[in-house]
Amino acid sequence: MAARKKVVEILSSIREMGRRELLEHESKQVLAAWDIPTTRVELARDAAEAVKAARELKYPVVMKIASPDIIHKSDAGGVRVGLSSELEVREAFEEIMDSAREYKPKAKILGVTVQEYMHRAREVIVGTVQDPTFGATVMFGLGGVWVEVLKDVSFRLAPLTVVDAKEMISEIKGYPILAGIRGELEADIDAIVDILQKAGQLAQEFPEIVEMDINPIFVFDRGKGATAIDARIILKEEA
Ligand code: ADP
Ligand code: MG
Secondary structure (H helix, E strand, O other), rough: OHHHHHHHHHHHHHOOOOOEEEOOOHHHHHHHHHHOOOOOEEEOHHHHHHHHHHHHHHHOOEEEEOOOOOOOHHHOOOEEEEEOOOHHHHHHHHHHHHHHHHHHOOOOOOEEEEOOOOOOOOEEEEEEEEEEOOOOEEEEOOOOOHOOOOOOEEEEEEOOOOHHHHHHHHHOHHHHHHHHHOOOEEEEEEHHHHHHHHHHHHHHHHOOEEEEEEEEEEEOOOOOOOEEEEEEEEEEHHH
């Protein structure tokens, strides 16, 4: 299967670089290979490369720090959303690099990723872990405080049927936010079902992916899909 081969290639290249944590753009390459919708993204090592990438991706773009030593990119002043000109991209490149260096002077910085800007939408998170007893397990929740403060999440073992995935989505307390409140349209639940199933398959096919965190996924209104906005994959300690 082509998808499997592609993922194997990406994971081996990470191992060859002596790492076991994939950066956002690398994790998104895995998602894309596995047919999980995500933003297009390019790594830029200098401002000129960032401008070139922005031109290819089309404005507006989002730029983020790319460093194996910086996990929470926003905390490092490393995320800039909605840049709409060459000048803004050049300035953002320097500003992101400066604040990252200030945040963690010893951080190894690969550059800045440039990616498609996606319109705001409802946010969910999908994660996977390998349970020592039961194997690939999928987690679902709404983003932000729902997960961090309220621990409003659901879990299922992979593989997930459509029914399993729908249950996972509807059993969280925050579900009305996705179903639509006060005249709001329903979110694209089917698109979330698809991502949950694929995440489970990926974790099952690749037990060496000990952890995956897609946070956030923007979920658009029904029929309009969902897109992974940030992602992080961690590999098992030994190959
Ligand atoms: P962090 O490492 O801090 O979690 P994220 O990549 O999740 O960084 O970005 C922080 C926030 O910026 C996201 O939760 C989202 O609201 C916004 N954001 C990030 N990427 C995009 C994008 N491509 N389009 C629109 N908004 C984005
Ligand atoms: Mg994030």
